[in-house]
Amino acid sequence: MEDSRLNSTPLGKCLVTPLLLLLLCLFSPLTLATPLMLGQDIAYKVLEDANGELLPEQAARALRSLPAHQRDTFSRGYVKKVFWLGFKLPIADFGQQERWLELGPNFIDDIKLFYRPLGTTQTWQTKQTGDLLHGRSDLDYRNPVFVLPSPGTSGYEMMIRVQSSSSVLLQARFWSPAEFVSTATRSTHFWSFYFGLAAMSSLLALVLALVLKSRLLWSAAAFSSIYLLIACIQGYLNWLLPDWGLPLQHYLTGALTLTSYALLLWLCTETINLKKNQPWLHKILLSSCLLILFLVLLLPFGLYALAIKIQTLVYLLAATLFVGFVLHLWQKDRFRLTTVLTSISPLTCILASLFGLVSVLGWIPFRREIYLVWQYAMIMNMLFVMALAVFRIREKKLAELEKKQLSDELETERAASFHQRQFIGMVSHEFRTPLAVIAGSLTNLYHLESNPEPSRLSRYDKIQRATERMMQLTDNCLADARLNATSLYLDRQPVKVPELLRSMLSLLVLSDQHQVKLTVQSHTPGGRPADYNVSADATLLRIALSNVIDNAVKYSTKGTIHINCSQDAHQVMITVCDQGPGIGNLTGAEIFERYRQGEQGATGSGLGLYVARQIIQAHHGDLSLASSSAQGSCFKFILPLAKEG
Numbered sequence: 001m002e003d004s005r006l007n008s009t010p011l012g013k014c015l016v017t018p019l020l021l022l023l024l025c026l027f028s029p030l031t032l033a034t035p036l037m038l039g040q041d042i043a044y045k046v047l048e049d050a051n052g053e054l055l056p057e058q059a060a061r062a063l064r065s066l067p068a069h070q071r072d073t074f075s076r077g078y079v080k081k082v083f084w085l086g087f088k089l090p091i092a093d094f095g096q097q098e099r100w101l102e103l104g105p106n107f108i109d110d111i112k113l114f115y116r117p118l119g120t121t122q123t124w125q126t127k128q129t130g131d132l133l134h135g136r137s138d139l140d141y142r143n144p145v146f147v148l149p150s151p152g153t154s155g156y157e158m159m160i161r162v163q164s165s166s167s168v169l170l171q172a173r174f175w176s177p178a179e180f181v182s183t184a185t186r187s188t189h190f191w192s193f194y195f196g197l198a199a200m201s202s203l204l205a206l207v208l209a210l211v212l213k214s215r216l217l218w219s220a221a222a223f224s225s226i227y228l229l230i231a232c233i234q235g236y237l238n239w240l241l242p243d244w245g246l247p248l249q250h251y252l253t254g255a256l257t258l259t260s261y262a263l264l265l266w267l268c269t270e271t272i273n274l275k276k277n278q279p280w281l282h283k284i285l286l287s288s289c290l291l292i293l294f295l296v297l298l299l300p301f302g303l304y305a306l307a308i309k310i311q312t313l314v315y316l317l318a319a320t321l322f323v324g325f326v327l328h329l330w331q332k333d334r335f336r337l338t339t340v341l342t343s344i345s346p347l348t349c350i351l352a353s354l355f356g357l358v359s360v361l362g363w364i365p366f367r368r369e370i371y372l373v374w375q376y377a378m379i380m381n382m383l384f385v386m387a388l389a390v391f392r393i394r395e396k397k398l399a400e401l402e403k404k405q406l407s408d409e410l411e412t413e414r415a416a417s418f419h420q421r422q423f424i425g426m427v428s429h430e431f432r433t434p435l436a437v438i439a440g441s442l443t444n445l446y447h448l449e450s451n452p453e454p455s456r457l458s459r460y461d462k463i464q465r466a467t468e469r470m471m472q473l474t475d476n477c478l479a480d481a482r483l484n485a486t487s488l489y490l491d492r493q494p495v496k497v498p499e500l501l502r503s504m505l506s507l508l509v510l511s512d513q514h515q516v517k518l519t520v521q522s523h524t525p526g527g528r529p530a531d532y533n534v535s536a537d538a539t540l541l542r543i544a545l546s547n548v549i550d551n552a553v554k555y556s557t558k559g560t561i562h563i564n565c566s567q568d569a570h571q572v573m574i575t576v577c578d579q580g581p582g583i584g585n586l587t588g589a590e591i592f593e594r595y596r597q598g599e600q601g602a603t604g605s606g607l608g609l610y611v612a613r614q615i616i617q618a619h620h621g622d623l624s625l626a627s628s629s630a631q632g633s634c635f636k637f638i639l640p641l642a643k644e645g
Contacts (some may be wrong), residue, residue, distance in 0.1 A: 076169065082161065100177055102141075117154045221261040407453040493536070517563065533641060
């Protein structure tokens with residue numbers, strides 16, 4: 001009942017402003033623009049100029065010879081190469097009037113535009129802009145805008161040369177003058193409101209931090225520098241400040257990009273009171289913040305790309321830990337409404353920042369909407385954080401009692417987690433060590449037998465089978481624990497599937513009634529040579545394959561185990577077929593459940609097939625029961641091929 005009346009509580013009232021801002025952002029005039037977009041509306045070709053030495057005519061000839069056209073936003077991440085984009089703008093796109101070409105984003109160092117009438121060899125008309133050139137433009141606007149006069153009857157052949165020390169991406173939009181003026185006016189009104197609200201929220205955060213001396217408010221006041229970064233990305237610094245010969249926006253964009261990720265982590269840790277809830281994670285995230293801030297010192301040495309790569313690794317790890325803890329907190333509190341509402345804002349900002357980061361790195365296709373959501377999320381989070389801070393201080397007496405109770409619960413949770421880790425460590429170190437000693441001693445006993453007696457050798461075989469079963473059970477338990485961890489890490493390495501299979505089969509213990517036949521297809525159905533290259537964690541993959549092959553041997557008293565390995569254009573297929581009694585009345589889905597055993601001669605822990613399937617699915621593949629009858633069962637593995645390059 002308390003949660004259902006949230007809107008009548010002080011915290012519920014504090015959420016009104018951010019929600020109103022969200023509605024404003026979703027229906028802002030920025031979403032109403034309808035220009036021609038390079039990529040979405042106008043296909044283009046891309047030429048890499050590694051040395052940056054090509055002349056316009058050379059680039060034009062090379063672009064004409066390229067067959068492929070691209071339809072997405074041009075994005076290549078943090079690379080030092082020069083790129084030429086070639087495309088045509090037909091006369092139909094002009095409508096008997098000039099077009100205004102808007103280029104961005106504003107952090108691109110150097111952009112050169114070349115154009116001339118289609119079908120001619122006239123001299124290229126050239127325009128140049130970029131962050132280092134103070135956003136040079138034909139029009140007085142925050143983004144570079146160039147006027148393209150109507151080409152008469154032929155249209156334009158166009159090229160754009162792009163080079164940057166920051167992320168290399170390009171947005172080009174072709175406007176009719178009337179549409180541009182209307183959209184630019186609405187956009188300016190919106191950003192005026194945005195930065196006005198940002199200035200008030202920043203000043204309010206600073207005043208409250210000085211008066212109330214709250215770490216949360218201090219983090220909010222520090223994080224308000226993000227608005228200066230947004231102003232740089234939107235081009236307002238170059239537009240409003242005079243050109244003093246120093247590319248201030250260029251350097252501020254780099255420095256603030258690095259510091260914004262660090263300050264966002266700090267703000268998010270304070271928002272969910274991580275120092276109290278999870279002290280060890282709080283220390284890790286603060287250490288990540290300090291390391292990212294230290295990277296700003298690399299900028300004067302021209303090492304911005306290196307700083308971004310290091311920051312990406314640190315931030316991805318820290319953000320993953322943060323998201324994992326938030327989800328754990330939700331589950332622990334059984335998705336209590338107040339818990340979810342308190343952490344949803346920082347979680348949204350972290351996720352939005354991750355999408356923005358991987359977007360400018362070129363890992364996913366760039367979309368302008370990602371940046372807009374990120375910019376909106378920042379100011380929403382600021383307002384929410386300040387509302388939350390005031391609410392926390394107002395309810396301090398009650399909160400202290402609740403925090404004490406929460407602290408006791410967290411201590412119990414930490415103790416349980418500690419004992420669980422202790423147990424897993426014992427399984428890993430204490431169980432495997434004596435099993436290895438037993439296996440080694442057994443091997444020595446075999447070699448010491450000068451006059452072997454069948455009865456003694458039989459006992460050795462029983463010991464060996466029991467030892468192998470224990471080692472396999474230990475491996476499955478460890479793999480099961482690893483697969484069910486919060487964040488599974490796969491140590492991916494290039495693996496040749498046939499070589500892994502042969503290595504496994506060489507260690508497989510078979511009776512006189514069993515045979516194993518391995519068939520490896522040398523070519524794909526399309527006639528290409530099959531290389532069987534997959535990117536996988538070899539240890540886990542070996543466990544998955546061993547579980548299925550060992551089952552085939554264990555549940556079939558005799559006969560041939562057929563293993564077939566084939567490949568098509570995208571994946572590797574492995575089938576393991578035995579001549580056992582089948583799985584009975586169980587379905588293909590049931591046999592892969594944890595602790596589920598087949599109905600025909602079932603023995604063992606019931607973990608083997610479950611663990612095998614979890615491992616394969618963690619590699620973005622699949623393990624399924626292809627067929628089962630009284631004459632035998634057939635299991636099918638599918639693994640994606642490693643991506644080239």
